[in-house]
Amino acid sequence: MWSTMQDFPLTITTIMRYGTQVCGAVEIATWTGDGARRRSYAEVGERAARLAGALRALGVDGDQRVATFMWNNTEHLEAYLAVPSMGAVLHTLNLRLFPDQLVYIANHAEDYVVIVDGSLIPLLAPVLPQMKTVRHVVVVGEGDTAPLEGAGKELHSYEELLAGAPPEFAWPEIDERSAAAMCYTSGTTGNPKGVVYSHRSAYLHSLSVCTGNALGMSDADVVLPVVPMFHANAWGLPYAAMLAGAALVMPDRFLQAEPLVKLIEAERPTVAGAVPTIWSDVLRYTREHGSDLSSLRLVPCGGSAVPEALMRGFDEIGVRIVQAWGMTETSPVATMAHAPAGAEGERAWRARVSQGRVLAGLEIRVVGDGDVVLANDGEAVGEVEIRGPWITGAYHRDEDPGRFHDGWLRTGDVGNLSADGYMVLTDRAKDVIKSGGEWISSVELENHLMAHPDVIEAAVVGVPDDRWQERPLASVVVREGASVTAAQLREFLSDRVPKWQLPERWAFIAEVPKTSVGKFDKKVLRRRYAEGGLEVHDLTGF
């Protein structure tokens, strides 16, 4: 028996219509360094229509990929609306990828147009000639376009294109399951992999972000996405803001503590999302200058684990940081670490330092060896798996199919789930060391080692071991002039972890290798060890 309800699709077009028509007077402000330029959502709606018309005129008439190489600004929002709503696919290029990765993903996605901020031309120009499928480059704002010439692409001015296009566009009817946008993982293991969001997933994710257990967004909010729009949809904040009729404040390229604080004082956002390192800098600056962040009612924070000290520091100035967890493959918001209603003291903090509770609509579970589903008892540790309508079910071109099974995504994160749904992550699956049937957390060993006064950085990886299958190898960067030994570090650890977890193998290195987004690149360490490129002190038998 079928229902009698309308078969109305869940699309970004609907988000755009609501934001630009019902909430047309709401404003989006883009920071210019010493102030903000402003447009109303109604104006953004007309400009999105013009952009769609201009892209159509450039030959975008199907699901071609239109890439953006842009900061967070009004024009990027216009592309967020126009490209998916015209039936094409938005591909947000991550400015921070290595040049060869940028070339790889532009070719892999088969980008046809690139919209680039004038200020980013120097970054794009060196790689543009190798982006084989790109035919058109559209330049937003000021900037010397000379470096783009000679790459064999047609160059256009964004504003000239919009001025020449009609102010209305016949937005097509779109199947909600068709592609709306693409984003590539940052690729700590092998090549970046493409996630293709649908209209449906973007809509449901945005709506979910607006609910009371997520950000509770309403038209009373002013939303500041510091997290880049080229990074997992800026956590869905731009679309969610439009669904809520909330104002937007965009930082453009001004991402250092000082301009961010000035922007917050001037524009008084109520919700602002960024990674922990940015909030650390903002907190330090605020303390030094007595700045006023009191407009913020909620600061979602994620991308890496949020230190408790950072949350307590913000609590002291009356601003609530709430940890969120997710990944490119989860749209990205999957959990939020609000304290349970009414919880105080230790109970509240235990929740707040966890990765949080899964958003309604998603399901999460912890799986042990042999894909056995473990109990949600706050103790059993395994790989976290997740499913739901805004979770990836495959990568573009079906790469790495082993990450998916039975309709679940293997997140690659290891942790446990409490009976009331709070998730505590302890490690990345690939970084867990499986020693004689027991799991050793590399992250825990690293955190203890980095607490040693002579240690600047420490990375622990599992290496093959005849007896135990795998054992930890600790690679340590020591403070200049310090003369700590491997035996002393092992002794230091022995007060902090069980004896069987103590590493036997130690290497002293100049620097821990990093990925393009600054994470420890452990596969490089494993390879160096395998190739004999590390000088290893072996304490076996000590």
Place this chain on the structure above:
Amino acid sequence: MWSTMQDFPLTITTIMRYGTQVCGAVEIATWTGDGARRRSYAEVGERAARLAGALRALGVDGDQRVATFMWNNTEHLEAYLAVPSMGAVLHTLNLRLFPDQLVYIANHAEDYVVIVDGSLIPLLAPVLPQMKTVRHVVVVGEGDTAPLEGAGKELHSYEELLAGAPPEFAWPEIDERSAAAMCYTSGTTGNPKGVVYSHRSAYLHSLSVCTGNALGMSDADVVLPVVPMFHANAWGLPYAAMLAGAALVMPDRFLQAEPLVKLIEAERPTVAGAVPTIWSDVLRYTREHGSDLSSLRLVPCGGSAVPEALMRGFDEIGVRIVQAWGMTETSPVATMAHAPAGAEGERAWRARVSQGRVLAGLEIRVVGDGDVVLANDGEAVGEVEIRGPWITGAYHRDEDPGRFHDGWLRTGDVGNLSADGYMVLTDRAKDVIKSGGEWISSVELENHLMAHPDVIEAAVVGVPDDRWQERPLASVVVREGASVTAAQLREFLSDRVPKWQLPERWAFIAEVPKTSVGKFDKKVLRRRYAEGGLEVHDLTGF
């Protein structure tokens, strides 16, 4: 190009899993008159599984309709979860329908099982023999079942069925577009018509109710649905509460002001939804007894226009009433009349006394004669049309297809839309009088007439007129002992409305006929007039 996202359905099963697993410790309290009985969501989850197993054993193995004839209580919630999640269709029978309407809809829907509260056996018993497709009657709680015997149905005890069923159920995979629940309109124009909700529509409606611009529900809330669960899903409050991990408080059959206030004082709900007449009674009782309603942060109110005096009265005791508008066909919540963020004084009140702003995801428009879409200028008046994923696209068995066109539902309500999306309703379309190309609002004439000190009730309907196509007929109930004439009433109106709107035809009646839910039944008046059953004073020529 298709996305790579999981094809995960939007179902009530997901709502049930989230509520009963992630939020299993949250409680639902059902009022017993002098206290509450309680169950955790986890217990409700197990009991829903037992109920599904028991219904399967009774032969419910497809999309059979399982009807409920119940107050708001835990067992009704169990049916809300179990019936749709097992793939069957929940049909909530409206206790307040006339007996012949009850029989009509049970037969029209082809109900196979009826679950009935013991206290409601006396209401069900007289009509049960005529419910031809019903095979099983399941009685919840105490109650003399003797009156049900002899109707040719198998009788069961709810608790015995559950005790005999397994504590787990293999919930099937469900297509989100399949039927989840049915509700019949109250039928002010002809027979009741069936609306068949889908899993998808229920899910999206519930999620939307949780967003900041609707009720902003979170796990900090305790939700009291006074509005019956047999009436348009209790405005989606039960499902929304489970999606939010909010506690529920159910009033069962205790719907008078005194027990409601006691329940509010004891259980301290934060959100409570009911129609205006109930809140009027609660306000009066609260003033008389100095009761404490301070736990309520938000009171959604709808079903009929909310008087400004009622909202101001609640403001005085610190409780915020927010008007909501919708109908059975809209799941039902479609608009909410929060004041715009930051608005105060007259501007805020203008918004609050309107029917409000459309929820994100829905689209609304005003259509004039010849289906011309009118401007959203706060002035142009026409019929309101609406579309979106939780709006009905047809009635069960395709009855009354004229209510739907081009993917829009004609709401039958007449009003205007402001540029910022606020809707003001002035009339029901069928009650508007079209006189010589101009529209006369019957509601406005009635309101003016009822302000006359000698008038108790007044109903105005359009009747055929040779010259003007249609003219108003005013049917008036006067205070006992009063001797006001038609000419005097017309004179009274002439200071308040334009001359061309003044009724020529007047009737003095003993009582305005009402529908089963207490609304003016204007079709009866029109029929009486047509059949010459009214004594009409004709002032034409005055």
